Amino acid sequence: MVAAPDQQPEAVPSEQTEVAPSLEAEQPREETAQAKVGFRIPDILLEGDEPAPPSATGPGQKYALSPTAPAGQPEREQARLPEAYGTGKLLLAARDPHWLYAHWDLTPQQQRHYNALSADRHLVVRVLAAAAWGRPVSEVHVHPESRHWFIHVERAETQYVAELGYYRPEREWITVSTSAPTVTPSDTVSADQTVRFVTIPAHVRLTQLAALAKQAVPANLPPADAVRERALAELVAQQLVLQDQAGSAVVPELVRGLGEKEIPLMAPALPAPPAGEAENVSSPMAGAEQRPGGFWFSINAELVLYGATEPGASVTLGGRPIALRPDGTFSCRCSLPDGDHTVTVSAMSAEGDLRQATLTFSRRTDHQGKVGAAPQDPALQPPGSEIST
Amino acid sequence: MSAYLSLILHAHLPFVRHPEHEKFLEESWLFEAITETYVPLLQLLERWHRDGLNPHLTLTLTPTLCSMLHDPLLQGRYERHLNELIELAEKEIHRTQWEKPLHELALFYHERFVAVRDAYAAYGRDLVGAFRRFQELGFLEIITSAATHALLPLLADHPPSLRAQVLVARDHYRSCFGCEPRGIWLPECAYVDSLENVLQEANLRWFLTDTHGILHAKPRPRYATFAPIFTPNGIAAFGRDPDSTRQVWSRHAGYPGDPRYRDFYRDIGFDLDLDYVKPHLPAPDTRGFTGLKYYRITGSSPDKEVYDRQTAILAADNHAGHFLEARVQQFQRLAEILDRAPILVAPYDAELFGHWWYEGPEFLDFLVRKACCDQKVFELITPAEFLSQHATHQVATPAASSWGEDGYWRVWLNEANEWIYPHLRVAQERITELARRFPQPDAFQERVLKQAARELLLAQSSDWPFILRTGTSPGYARRRVQDHLLRFTRLYEQLTTGQRDAEWLAQVEWRDNIFPDVDYRYWT
Numbered sequence: 041m042v043a044a045p046d047q048q049p050e051a052v053p054s055e056q057t058e059v060a061p062s063l064e065a066e067q068p069r070e071e072t073a074q075a076k077v078g079f080r081i082p083d084i085l086l087e088g089d090e091p092a093p094p095s096a097t098g099p100g101q102k103y104a105l106s107p108t109a110p111a112g113q114p115e116r117e118q119a120r121l122p123e124a125y126g127t128g129k130l131l132l133a134a135r136d137p138h139w140l141y142a143h144w145d146l147t148p149q150q151q152r153h154y155n156a157l158s159a160d161r162h163l164v165v166r167v168l169a170a171a172a173w174g175r176p177v178s179e180v181h182v183h184p185e186s187r188h189w190f191i192h193v194e195r196a197e198t199q200y201v202a203e204l205g206y207y208r209p210e211r212e213w214i215t216v217s218t219s220a221p222t223v224t225p226s227d228t229v230s231a232d233q234t235v236r237f238v239t240i241p242a243h244v245r246l247t248q249l250a251a252l253a254k255q256a257v258p259a260n261l262p263p264a265d266a267v268r269e270r271a272l273a274e275l276v277a278q279q280l281v282l283q284d285q286a287g288s289a290v291v292p293e294l295v296r297g298l299g300e301k302e303i304p305l306m307a308p309a310l311p312a313p314p315a316g317e318a319e320n321v322s323s324p325m326a327g328a329e330q331r332p333g334g335f336w337f338s339i340n341a342e343l344v345l346y347g348a349t350e351p352g353a354s355v356t357l358g359g360r361p362i363a364l365r366p367d368g369t370f371s372c373r374c375s376l377p378d379g380d381h382t383v384t385v386s387a388m389s390a391e392g393d394l395r396q397a398t399l400t401f402s403r404r405t406d407h408q409g410k411v412g413a414a415p416q417d418p419a420l421q422p423p424g425s426e427i428s429t
Numbered sequence: 430m431s432a433y434l435s436l437i438l439h440a441h442l443p444f445v446r447h448p449e450h451e452k453f454l455e456e457s458w459l460f461e462a463i464t465e466t467y468v469p470l471l472q473l474l475e476r477w478h479r480d481g482l483n484p485h486l487t488l489t490l491t492p493t494l495c496s497m498l499h500d501p502l503l504q505g506r507y508e509r510h511l512n513e514l515i516e517l518a519e520k521e522i523h524r525t526q527w528e529k530p531l532h533e534l535a536l537f538y539h540e541r542f543v544a545v546r547d548a549y550a551a552y553g554r555d556l557v558g559a560f561r562r563f564q565e566l567g568f569l570e571i572i573t574s575a576a577t578h579a580l581l582p583l584l585a586d587h588p589p590s591l592r593a594q595v596l597v598a599r600d601h602y603r604s605c606f607g608c609e610p611r612g613i614w615l616p617e618c619a620y621v622d623s624l625e626n627v628l629q630e631a632n633l634r635w636f637l638t639d640t641h642g643i644l645h646a647k648p649r650p651r652y653a654t655f656a657p658i659f660t661p662n663g664i665a666a667f668g669r670d671p672d673s674t675r676q677v678w679s680r681h682a683g684y685p686g687d688p689r690y691r692d693f694y695r696d697i698g699f700d701l702d703l704d705y706v707k708p709h710l711p712a713p714d715t716r717g718f719t720g721l722k723y724y725r726i727t728g729s730s731p732d733k734e735v736y737d738r739q740t741a742i743l744a745a746d747n748h749a750g751h752f753l754e755a756r757v758q759q760f761q762r763l764a765e766i767l768d769r770a771p772i773l774v775a776p777y778d779a780e781l782f783g784h785w786w787y788e789g790p791e792f793l794d795f796l797v798r799k800a801c802c803d804q805k806v807f808e809l810i811t812p813a814e815f816l817s818q819h820a821t822h823q824v825a826t827p828a829a830s831s832w833g834e835d836g837y838w839r840v841w842l843n844e845a846n847e848w849i850y851p852h853l854r855v856a857q858e859r860i861t862e863l864a865r866r867f868p869q870p871d872a873f874q875e876r877v878l879k880q881a882a883r884e885l886l887l888a889q890s891s892d893w894p895f896i897l898r899t900g901t902s903p904g905y906a907r908r909r910v911q912d913h914l915l916r917f918t919r920l921y922e923q924l925t926t927g928q929r930d931a932e933w934l935a936q937v938e939w940r941d942n943i944f945p946d947v948d949y950r951y952w953t
Contacts, residue, residue, distance in 0.1 A: 097733075098726050099685035100693035100785030102778070103458060103892070103901040105717060107694040119915050125855050133583060133850070136837035143851045188847055220586055225621075225645075225829035225837055232648035239821040240663050242611075242813070246629045249663050 124187065126150055130165075130204045132219035137196030137227035140167065143188040144204045144217060154216055155184050158206030163216070167191055170199035170221075196227040338412035341403060343423055345385065346371035352390040358383050358423070375420040378403050383423040399423075432760040432807040433772040433815055434800065435667070436793075437487040437637065439614050440467065440779035441578055443892035443909075444493040444943050448502055455905055457711035459497050460510045461720060466783035467498075467556055468545045469790040474563045477797060483568055484797045485809040488560065488779065489614040491574040492601040493890070495557050496943045499605075504554040510711075511549070514720055515542045517709040521697070521721060530735040534723050537738060542720075561606050570811035572612035573602040573633075576944070579889035580841045582621040582829060583850065587857045589864075590889070592627045593951040597886065597944060599631045604946070611813040612636065616891050618669070618776070619831035619838065625662040635665040635812045637776055638827050641836055643668030645828030655763060655771035657816070658825040665816055666827045672759060673775040676752055677792075684748040685786035688726045691736050693785060695724040722787075745788040749795030757806045772815055773807075845903075846894035849910050856885050856917050857952075863924055864952040873929060878949040880934065881920040883941050888913035916941070 096107045126147040133141045142165050146154070155161050162184040166176040177200075182189050193200060200222055205215040240249070345357065351368040354361060364370050374383075381401045388394050401423060442462060447453040470488075477484055490498075497503050518539035525531040552559040563569040575581055576597035584590040595613070602610040613633045615624070620638045628636065635657065643654045643666060650658055654668030677683055684690075698706050698719040711717040724733035725741065756773065763771045782789030800809055810818075833840040842850070860881055867874055888910055896906035916937055923929055 096694045097692060097729060097731065098694075099690065099781075101899070101901065102780070102785075103896055103899070104693070105454060105457075105711075105902055107699065121852055121911055121914055124851075127855070129854075131586075131851060131854055133586070133838075133842065135842045136835060136839055139839075141842055141847060141850075143847070145851055145855075188851075190844075222586075223829075226647075227645070229644060230647040230649045234648040235651050236648075236824050237821050238659050238663075238824050240659055240665075241820050242634060242817040246632050246634070246663050249629075 123148065124150075128217050130202055130217040130219040132200065132202045132222045134200070134222045134224040135190070137224045138193055140191045140193055140200060140202070140222065140224070141188065142191055142202050142204075142219070146187065146216075148185075151185070151187070154206055157208070157214070159209045159211075160207060163204060163206050165189055165191065166203045166205065166213075167193060168201045168203065169193070169195065173201070176203075193224060196224050199223045336412065337409070338414040339405075340414035341376045342420060343374040343376040343381075343401060344371060345374065345383070345399070345423070347385070349387045349395075350389055353387050355388075356386045373420055374423040376401065376403050377422055378405050381423045431770045432763070433770060433810040434673070434756055434807050435487060435772060435774045435810055435812055435815065436484070436796075437489070437614075437774065437776040437812075438470070438779035438782065439489040439491075439574075439776060440494055441489065441491040441574065441614075441616075442494050442497065442780075443890050444496060444577065444887060444941075446497060446500060446503055446940075446942075448940060452506075452712055454712035454715060454717060455902060456503065456506060457510070457717065459494075459503060460507050460711070461718065462780050462784050463498075463507055463549070463556070464511065464514070464542070464545050464720060465787065466780050466790075468548050469783045470779065470793075471552070471556065471559050471563075472544075472548060473790055473794055473797075474568060476794070478563070478566065478568060482797060482801045483809070484801075485570075485811050485814060486568065486797075487570045487572060487612070487811045489572050489574050490557065490560060490605070491578055491614070492576050492598045493578060493943065495601065495605050498556045500942075508546075508549070508554075511542060511546050513709045515539065515546065517697075517706070517719060517721060518542055520705075530737075531723050534736060534738070535721070538721055557605050564606065570612065570813050571602075571606055571610075572614055573598045573610040574614040575616050576601065577886045577890040578616040578892060579886075580617055580619050580831070580838065580891040580894070581615060581624055582619050582831070583838060583842060584853075584857070584889065585621050585623045587854070587861075588623070588626075589861050589952040590857045590885075591624060592630070593882070593886070594889070595624075595627045595631050595633070596951050597882075597947055599633075600946065600948065601944060617831045617833055617841070618642070619833075620666070620827055621829045622660070622826055625660055625664060628664050629662045633664065635667060635816060637667050637669065637774060637812075639830050639832040639836060640669050640671045642666070642827045642830035645830070646825040647828070648823075648825050650825055651823050652767060652769065652771070654774070655767060656769060657772070657812070657822050658827065659822045660826055661824060665812070665822065667772070667774045667812055669776055669832065670773040673752070673756060673773050674777070676755065677775070677777060677781070684744075684752075684792065685781070685789070686726065687744050687748070688728055689737070689740050689744040690726055691722055691741060691787040692724045692726045692733055693722070693787070695722055695733050697721045697723070741788050742791055745791040746795050749792050749799055752792075752796060753799045753804065757804055760806050770819065772810070772812075774812070840898050841891055841894040843898060846897040849888075849894055852910075852914050853885075853889060856888065856914055856921075859917075859921050860885050860949070860952045863921065864949050867924065868950075873931070873934075874924060876934060876938070877920050877923050879947050880938055880941070881917055881924075882947045882949040882952065883943055884913045884917040884920065884937075886947070887941060887943065888917065913941070 096104070124145050124147045127145045128150065129145050131141075131143040131145070135141050144163070144165075151163070154163055158164075160181060163182055165180045165182060167178045167180075168175070169177045178191060178193065180189055180191055191202075202219040203215050204217045204219075205213055207213055346369070347355075348367070348369040349355060349364070351364060351366060353364070353368070355364060355370055356362065357372060362370055362372055379402070381403075382398060383401075384396060384398045386394060386396045440462075442458050445453070445455045445458060447456065474484075474486075518535055521535035522532065522539060525535050549556075560569065560571060564571045575594040577594070579590075579594050581591055581594060584594065598613070599610060610631075610633060612635045613628065613631075615636050615638070618637055618639045620636070620642050640654055643650050643658060646658055646666075650656075650668075654670055657665040657667045659665055675683065677685070679686075696718045698710055698717050698721075703716065706716075706719060707713065709719050711719075723736055725736040727733045759773065760771065778785075782793055786792075797809070800807070830836055831838060831840075863878060863881065867878060870878055890909075893906040893910045897903050919930075919933070920937075923934070
């Protein structure tokens, strides 16, 4: 008949007058008394120790059941969760840009065993950061009975790994468990100011985009951002050409991105581009530049190298291997900035027979009047440097 | 150039349903929200519809909330609760007959409660269906959330759990609304990029982050939060506009703290003789909120003055006018800077409007009417409508973030609640083990697998660590986590040891009956 057995409070922080998290986000953090005298206890050490607040007033609070925190009652006896499962696993989770949470699943017996082996008589958590995996960035000597720790780290947006272990008498480190990596969130505005736009019509399913993206990204190549974005942009255009026979306000923008030759006769059947934002952005395949009002002109060039050889041969371009298609054909796109460019393409058969070709290109651009550079896929590199197949 | 304002209300409650008790205190969270927020919101939609005003409102109805609103047991209990409330208001009309200000308030409450009862009956108890009708009329975009409102970034080390939270929610949305959800409210606006694969799989086209989720995006967002960005997976991410939310949301600097508004905490359930209010309390023998509150905020001291309804309505009118004017000025400033139509996204917990801030629905009413009739600077719009009109956006990856205290996961991972996660981790790995081990279960095994999925989902709810942190009902939150994990373990053992307990299984199915069609294969 009653709910009372479920209403007992715990020795947990009682913050009755604190507001919902979304409200709290608006509030400046109050300085502690320690901060005012120049010494600040980390917030994390105070968690759970805040004094009970007075009776509440004002608008309501999420899940409030009374104006004051519920009074203490002993918890009803019942089955309890196990203290530990004994898997030995180390859980590491970034809580915010500067705090990691570590938990190790050891039974008391396992913990006593490791404590006894340790020269310090307790376990140690070492934290390692990406780019310096060999040397721990911090080392926490934990209480012999602890099974978790919140660990301060310096760097936001950094991958961390933790190791649980102990030191033998000669300071020899023994690892008990290693965590999976975790990444601290960013806490600042990105220095990367690249601006690229993409057009994604609301009626194209994301799963269809994803399927095409997988085709567009070469096998075994990690889906680097630039590759993925370019693929996404290209496949949106493909989707529209293939499926969007009804037309869309964004199609002309995409048509420009693909080039007139590839999509003949589509543009006249489509509605005119809107006078608003679609005019203000570049092709979804490239970085955007704001176009000035009135008449304008921009131009650019890129280079496509292509060829074929025996399917079992290996081909390098500027010393870098490039992938052959199953039929032995290959192609690659390069940017073509002004200047002279020389690139050497080599093919070596499975038997070791070498063939080589050296190609030289020269580009010079002269402007008459105001002419801009048409946007270009930022992933492309000049011939002889990075290639894009 | 146009400008847009998108109002988003997030309606959510954890799944609280206790058939094993006749009355249960925490079930009052649902009952109070129905009376003070959900039905008043439907009444607003009815009036806007009648008057030809389209609010283009976005509303999350989380799977747990929809499940409770659909549940016959809770529907019956709500009607009982409302009848008891109306009886209490009748008693109050008599008790206060010589105290005119209180008497008028008692009459006011009685009238409102009766109107809510009439509306609830007119909707056939089906509030989900009532909201669905407004979506079909184009007045509302209803979005989904994670199945049990789990804080998804803290599940990111177990991708099957992310997948299950999103796909179970998607399936539930289909069953409630007969269509696909276009947007998702990431619980607590908590985002990490590893979420994107499953959002893409579910064809969810947009979500919302807190302001810094967009501002810290990579590359730097060209238009700050005044335009969405497309993530590399093609999903649009909108950012919370700090200006428009602060005015409403801030407890002290915001509108809800105005001394003219009704005080939430002064309730006759605490003020009057226990025997008098006892039959109307949410749990017997425990003082609690009844919903009859006679005082206004007045100030920060405990001395409160009697609530004056007309003055409070006037305050809501003034605040709506102030909010509107601030947005107009904001857009006029933006027009000088931006080369595209800006959108301001203003998200709030739905329960703010009516439940925590009693005059919130009136504020919304004034705001929508003024926005539709008194200005031409901006239009109201939903994010999905915006995306269908504006499909070209910058590509960037939002930053990991939440709208909680400090902007990350501190509220849900601290010394008060960290103990939850190691247990969840073990249970998560176990359900994946089960889902892979029983690809073709017999009928009993399938029941066990589905119930194990329900218990794990319920244990993952972000509400439990939140309550443990805020201390509003920590004993209950702790018990809920423990109970679901213990039930999960027992189910796991039934499958791994082969010892079947059909009677106990039936009892657990009866208690935790959410997601009857849950697909445990999502955890493989």
